[in-house]
Amino acid sequence: MHRAIIVTDLLFGDSGKGTIVDWATRELATSGRSPLIVRHSGGAQAAHAVQTPEGNAHTFQQFGAGTFVPGVRTYLSEFMLVNPLTLFWENEGLKASGVNDALSRLFLHPEALLTSPWHMAANRYKEQKRGTARHGSCGLGIGETQAEALAYPSDALRVRHLTNPIALRERLLRHRTRKRMECPGLLIDSDDEELNAWITICQSLLGSVTLAPEGYLREHLARVKAATIFEGSQGVLLDEWRGFHPYTTWSTVTTANAFHLLEGSGAEITSLGVLRGYATRHGAGPFPTEAAALTKLLADDTNPDNPWQGELRVGWPDVGLLRYGLAVAGRIDALAVTCLDRMEPISDWQLATGYENLTLTPGSWQDLTYQESLTEALRAAKPIYRPWAGSAQAHAVDLAALLGKPLAVTSWGKTASDKSARA
Known part of the structure; x- marks a missing residue:
């Protein structure tokens, strides 16, 4: 058995x-x-x-x-x-x-959610804003990932999206814009260098792991x-x-x-x-x-x-x-x-x-x-x-x-x- x-x-x-x-x-x-x-x-x-x-x-x-x-x-x-x-x-x-x-x-x-650097940044920003009332977050974007998937289920980032870099980039641009609007004052990169670097890492991993x-x-x-x-x-x-x-x-x-x-x-x-x-x-x-x-x-x-x-x-x-x-x-x-x-x-x-x-x-x-x-x-x-x-x-x-x-x-x-x- x-x-x-x-x-x-x-x-x-x-x-x-x-x-x-x-x-x-x-x-x-x-x-x-x-x-x-x-x-x-x-x-x-x-x-x-x-x-x-x-x-x-x-x-x-x-x-x-x-x-x-x-x-x-x-x-x-x-x-x-x-x-x-x-x-x-x-x-x-x-x-x-x-x-x-x-x-x-x-x-x-394939349906597992993806956590991005912008989830992590927003998580840390919001936890810092709580001051002495912090929730004890690890700062790794878990809550932000889940919350965004609940609020925008059709636009959530998932593992299967890694297989299409062009569509992934479009989703990431929308995602980054949302994080920027949610976190006024947070310096989220305005050019695409970090975004492209993250996609590159994703593609390198995708060549080694198995969906x-x-x-x-x-x-x-x-x-x-x-x-x-x-x-x-x-x-x-x-x-x-x-x-x-x-x-x-x-x-x-x-x-x-x-x-x-x-x-x-x-x-x-x-x-x-x-x-x-x-x-x-x-x-x-x-x-x-x-x-x-x-x-x-x-x-x-x-x-x-x-x-x-x-x-x-x-x-x-x-x-x-x-x-x-x-x-x-x-x-x-x-x-x-x-x-x-x-x-x-x-x-x-x-x-x-x-x-x-x-x-x-x-x-x-x-x-x-x-x-x-x-x-x-x-x-x-x-x-x-x-x-x-x-x-x-x-x-x-x-x-x-x-x-x-x-x-x-x-x-x-x-x-x-x-x-x-x-x-």
């Missing part, structure tokens, strides 16, 4: 999805099932850090996080936002890490002895409809898209929910258990400070947030708990078991007014703490028990060899 693994972050992202995807890729490849990695949400704002046992490292944005394994392909589905410019840069980074054939292993759905034919994924899922890994983006607490609005992404980052793509396949599915042994948040928004001392102690070199999200914020483990994450994520079969090695040096842990004044309850589908009220309630939440003694392994077991899910994987470092599967 075809094997399918879905990897989903249960919190705000940065929980180690990339390392779990890399580990799962190697496990499947060792058993003779070289998997296809499917990206089913988000875009180039993903930052899935992977380090190989040999010491090579890369932060994956659009390529699947299992790309270090020879022969493994990536499929960017119709739910993915494709950014040719950052894809070009990422491919150069992979070459520097010894992977020279990543583009030839990349397959794109997936109709039924590509369905045909792969029909292969009994093959496997597929569905690699999520961000975390479910940033989901466009279930996250804490307005500090959210413009993508469905729950398991919904993955299960939609798997519908009718008959695959044997394992849906893994990923979480660190402690809580983190990169970007603006309420974070009830945030602790300055932990932020200092547990600084993370794979999540550096940046001008859009600031520093990675660290807090005590939060069962209330995790239970909400499980409630909105969709089907989760088991847990993968990461960063346990980073917990070991700290002996006096606290665990937030809930809140004095709040129970997080999912609202109606697509009710952003409710989600915004939930955000304000979370901002005022007062965690209930209890001491949390024992080893990091005991912490992982305890978290799984509190969440009512089997513990499938524990992670004690950055590489696949630092992962342990539990029967």
Whole structure:
């Protein structure tokens, strides 16, 4: 039977999805099932850090996080936002890490939306205009891409438009004009040099990647002895409809898209929910258990400070947030708990078991007014703490028990060899 693994972050992202995807890729490849990695949400704002046992490292944005394994392909589905410019840069980074054939292993759905440099510029302009009320954007144009596609569906930029440079240029000119009108004062290039350069990059990429034919994924899922890994983006607490609005992404980052793509396949599915042994948040928004001392102690070199999200914020483990994450994520079969090695040096842990004044309850589908009220309630939440003694392994077991899910994987470092599967 075809094997399918879905990897989903249960919190705000940065929980180690990339390392779990890399580990799962190697496990499947060792058993003779070289998997296809499917990206089913988000875009180039993903930052899935992977380090190989040999010491090579890369932060994956659009390529699947299992790309270090020879022969493994990536499929960017119709739910993915494709950014040719950052894809070009990422491919150069992979070459520097010894992977020279990543583009030839990349397959794109023709209907996937394209993110342009003008989406990125408008995104950064609008985020800066928010001042102290920033949403925590990564500055890579995700929201701008989705918003423009919703407002101008017949004029949206899609992967299939790359095959016709003349028509693509006409669409880009209209697109650039819209961005210029939306962002008064933003210096968007007035000549065509940047536009032509972007088209040139697109054409160079198009010569190496493959536009997936109709039924590509369905045909792969029909292969009994093959496997597929569905690699999520961000975390479910940033989901466009279930996250804490307005500090959210413009993508469905729950398991919904993955299960939609798997519908009718008959695959044997394992849906893994990923979480660190402690809580983190990169970007603006309420974070009830945030602790300055932990932020200092547990600084993370794979999540550096940046001008859009600031520093990675660290807090005590939060069962209330995790239970909400499980409630909105969709089907989760088991847990993968990461960063346990980073917990070991700290002996006096606290665990937030809930809140004095709040129970997080999912609202109606697509009710952003409710989600915004939930955000304000979370901002005022007062965690209930209890001491949390024992080893990091005991912490992982305890978290799984509190969440009512089997513990499938524990992670004690950055590489696949630092992962342990539990029967």
